Amino acid sequence: RSEIVTKRRASRVRVAVGLSGGVDSAVAAALLKEKGFQVIGVIMKIWHPKYSERYGITSNSRKHACFGPEEEDDIRDAKEVCDRLGIPLIVLDLSSEYEKIVINYFKREYLVGRTPNPCAICNCYLKFGLIPKYLKLNGIDFDFFATGHYAICEYNTKYKRKVLMRAVDREKDQSYMISLISRRLLDVLILPLGSKTKKWVRNYAKRLGLPVAYKRESQDFISDDYSKLFKTKKPGPIFYKDGTLIGFHDGLHRYTIGQRRRLKLFKIPRGASTPLYVIDKDPNKNALIVGEEKDLYSNLFTLKNINWLLYDTPPDTLEALVKVRYRSKSVPAKLRVTDDKVIVECKQPQRAVTPGQLAVFYTRDDIVIGAGIIDQVLN
Numbered sequence: 001r002s003e004i005v006t007k008r009r010a011s012r013v014r015v016a017v018g019l020s021g022g023v024d025s026a027v028a029a030a031l032l033k034e035k036g037f038q039v040i041g042v043i044m045k046i047w048h049p050k051y052s053e054r055y056g057i058t059s060n061s062r063k064h065a066c067f068g069p070e071e072e073d074d075i076r077d078a079k080e081v082c083d084r085l086g087i088p089l090i091v092l093d094l095s096s097e098y099e100k101i102v103i104n105y106f107k108r109e110y111l112v113g114r115t116p117n118p119c120a121i122c123n124c125y126l127k128f129g130l131i132p133k134y135l136k137l138n139g140i141d142f143d144f145f146a147t148g149h150y151a152i153c154e155y156n157t158k159y160k161r162k163v164l165m166r167a168v169d170r171e172k173d174q175s176y177m178i179s180l181i182s183r184r185l186l187d188v189l190i191l192p193l194g195s196k197t198k199k200w201v202r203n204y205a206k207r208l209g210l211p212v213a214y215k216r217e218s219q220d221f222i223s224d225d226y227s228k229l230f231k232t233k234k235p236g237p238i239f240y241k242d243g244t245l246i247g248f249h250d251g252l253h254r255y256t257i258g259q260r261r262r263l264k265l266f267k268i269p270r271g272a273s274t275p276l277y278v279i280d281k282d283p284n285k286n287a288l289i290v291g292e293e294k295d296l297y298s299n300l301f302t303l304k305n306i307n308w309l310l311y312d313t314p315p316d317t318l319e320a321l322v323k324v325r326y327r328s329k330s331v332p333a334k335l336r337v338t339d340d341k342v343i344v345e346c347k348q349p350q351r352a353v354t355p356g357q358l359a360v361f362y363t364r365d366d367i368v369i370g371a372g373i374i375d376q377v378l379n
Contacts, residue, residue, distance in 0.1 A: 010036035010037050010230070011036050013037050013038065013143045013363070014040065014141065014142045015143065016042055016045075016135055016337050017029040017041055017042065017146045018042055018043070018127055018145070019042065019043040019078040019089070020043065020074060020215065021074025021212070022053065022150030023075065023202065023210070024340065026078075026081040026212050027146070027148065027192075027193045028147060028191075028193055029081065029087065031192045031193075033086075033087060040087065041089040041090065042091075042092060043074070043078045043092070043097055044091075044130075045071065045091055046126075047096035048096075049257070050108060052069065054110070057069070057224040058224060059313045064218045064223065065218055065220035065223035067103075067222045068222060068224065077211060080211040080214060081210055084208075085292070090135070094117065094130055098126060101125050102118050102125075102126070102127065106226075106229065107229055110230070113281035115357055116357075117357055120176075120180055121180070123178045124307075124324040125246060128185055129146065129182070132145050135310060146191065147191065150174045150198075151165065151173065151178060151191050151194050152165040152191060153190065154163070155276050161186070162186040162189070164178070164186060165368065166366040167193070167194045167195075168194065168195050168196070168197065169196065171198070172197070172198050175362075176323055176358065176360045176371075179196055179307065179309065179368050180307045183309050187307070191339070230251065233296075235287070236285070236287050236288070238289075238290060240272060240289075240291065241279065242269065246266065247263060247264050247266055248264055249288050252281055252286060252288065255281070256278065256354060257352045257354040258277055259277065263278070263290065272292065275293075277290060277292070278290055279291040289307070289336070293351075296352045297350065298342070298349060298353050298377050299375045299379065300378040301344055301353050301378055302343050302375045303343075303373060304373050305373045306341070307371050308369070309368050309369065309371075311370070314370070316337055317335065318334075318337070319333070319335075320333055320335055320363065321361065321364065322344055322346060322361045323361075324354075324374065325348050325352075325357060328350070328351075330362055332347045332359075333347060335344060341372075344361075353377050354372060354374060355374050355376065355377065356373065358372075358373060358374070359373075
């Protein structure tokens with residue numbers, strides 16, 4: 001499948017492009033149309049008016065996000081882009097699936113003391129999962145599926161398969177965020193922006209006169225305070241690392257590892273330096289544990305729910321570059337693989353390694369080996 005483009009005339013190849021209503025996916029569609037492909041635009045609808053009442057989420061003109069009433073603007077923008085390019089647009093209503101898969105996952109993880117990554121879950125199960133699946137189920141055939149993510153998907157002669165790689169524009173690279181996708185999807189995946197920079201994409205959109213050329217980016221998960229997803233507040237104690245009670249919190253879901261703001265402390269323990277940071281959560285006691293910044297660093301942790309993109313059967317041990325947050329730098333690490341988890345030992349201590357977050361491991365030449373969810377911090 002990876003050689004279809006070179007063996008067929010482009011006009012006979014159908015590409016379904018996942019649109020978001022933003023400039024990146026619009027340019028991805030435009031580039032494919034320019035090459036002569038048959039392009040079909042598809043955007044998923046994840047918001048339903050009933051969620052305003054259910055969660056108390058209202059429109060926020062200052063904060064445009066994925067999950068919120070502003071979604072209507074994105075669908076309208078996607079329609080204008082498709083009209084401009086002369087391609088059809090399909091709107092898939094996945095609002096029920098989004099709540100069941102992403103929102104409920106987000107809530108479950110926070111309630112047991114972890115900090116989830118809803119965008120990675122959405123990419124895995126909806127954008128790169130249900131969209132291609134539902135298109136096929138609805139009789140909409142396509143040869144390739146494409147999105148506007150900044151990453152590279154290409155055939156690698158060494159591994160004799162298509163691989164996922166970091167984008168040329170390292171500031172925009174999204175290989176981290178899409179690393180949980182199915183390996184089978186790589187065979188039919190096109191990522192037109194992997195070799196482009198954001199500046200180039202903006203300029204290209206302006207040259208084409210695309211209506212989203214100047215649209216600002218949406219990088220937020222929810223357009224309102226995400227605490228509204230939780231029906232009740234459950235206040236609890238804040239302990240210093242030595243067990244001293246020093247304050248009270250208004251719900252574990254409002255805090256994540258490494259956070260120092262909004263800590264309601266009534267005293268600072270003797271000998272403690274400030275500021276203080278959240279260094280752990282104890283869901284059994286509904287407690288926050290705080291300490292100094294030095295307490296945030298660790299180099300040994302485990303991963304679960306591993307998604308291997310490079311190997312059918314991974315080796316028992318391997319050296320890799322590991323990235324524990326979207327904005328963090330990747331660092332050398334040793335990975336020990338067992339049946340159900342991976343033990344990661346970084347050669348340099350990492351700040352705020354957080355259970356529930358995503359860890360992605362790369363080869364030295366920027367290929368995504370795999371990814372998993374951080375489960376336990378061991379030191």
